[in-house]
Amino acid sequence: MITIVDYGMGNLGAIVNMLEFLGYDAVMTADPLEISKASKLILPGVGAFDRAMLNLRRLGFVEPLEHAAFERKVPTLGLCLGMHLLGRGSAEGNGEPGLGWVAADTLRIDWAAEHGLKVPHVGWNSVSPVAGTPLFAESAEKPRFYFVHSYYMQCDDRGPVAATCTYGREFCCAVSQANIHGVQFHPEKSHKHGLALLKTFAEWN
Numbered sequence: 001m002i003t004i005v006d007y008g009m010g011n012l013g014a015i016v017n018m019l020e021f022l023g024y025d026a027v028m029t030a031d032p033l034e035i036s037k038a039s040k041l042i043l044p045g046v047g048a049f050d051r052a053m054l055n056l057r058r059l060g061f062v063e064p065l066e067h068a069a070f071e072r073k074v075p076t077l078g079l080c081l082g083m084h085l086l087g088r089g090s091a092e093g094n095g096e097p098g099l100g101w102v103a104a105d106t107l108r109i110d111w112a113a114e115h116g117l118k119v120p121h122v123g124w125n126s127v128s129p130v131a132g133t134p135l136f137a138e139s140a141e142k143p144r145f146y147f148v149h150s151y152y153m154q155c156d157d158r159g160p161v162a163a164t165c166t167y168g169r170e171f172c173c174a175v176s177q178a179n180i181h182g183v184q185f186h187p188e189k190s191h192k193h194g195l196a197l198l199k200t201f202a203e204w205n
């Protein structure tokens with residue numbers, strides 16, 4: 001069973017539909033006990049960083065998430081804003097701390113204009129997985145995913161970086177750190193490559 005954390009922000013229905021299309025059981029929950037007992041967790045996210053973190057804290061989800069992720073070492077996948085929440089904090093917010101699980105800060109895309117590009121980065125783009133990262137199934141072609149974001153996760157070092165994307169310049173678009181993973185793009189909007197990534201995650205033991 002894959003447990004999708006419902007803190008009021010994210011494409012939860014689309015994620016459940018995609019997982020069920022793949023033949024996996026998925027449940028949305030706003031129950032802290034269900035979160036702490038989960039066997040796999042997805043932290044979705046659409047919207048603003050501070051609101052998301054304030055919701056997680058107000059709902060009492062932080063401790064159950066940490067119990068599942070660090071005591072029970074449950075495979076955990078943050079999606080877009082959900083990945084940002086894994087870091088220390090975000091320039092998008094007013095200083096609300098993130099979960100602090102990954103040594104990274106979320107910064108605004110500030111280089112687009114010099115490349116004649118707009119922010120947010122919206123649309124399909126190819127992704128370059130780091131060799132050996134478990135998130136992406138081996139594939140001859142570069143996987144392509146759908147992005148909608150104005151901020152990106154800047155890791156302190158390349159250790160957690162699991163994939164990069166180029167939008168005027170290269171940026172981190174996925175992180176992997178033990179059982180903790182995050183992707184900047186939206187698998188639930190990314191058709192066959194999104195299906196492949198969620199299948200890889202769902203198959204993890």
Ligand SMILES: NC(=O)CC[C@H](N)C(=O)O
Nearest residue numbers: 046047081148149150151
């Ligand atoms: N799709 C989103 O919610 C984007 C996450 C974050 N607000 C960003 O702009 O990067």
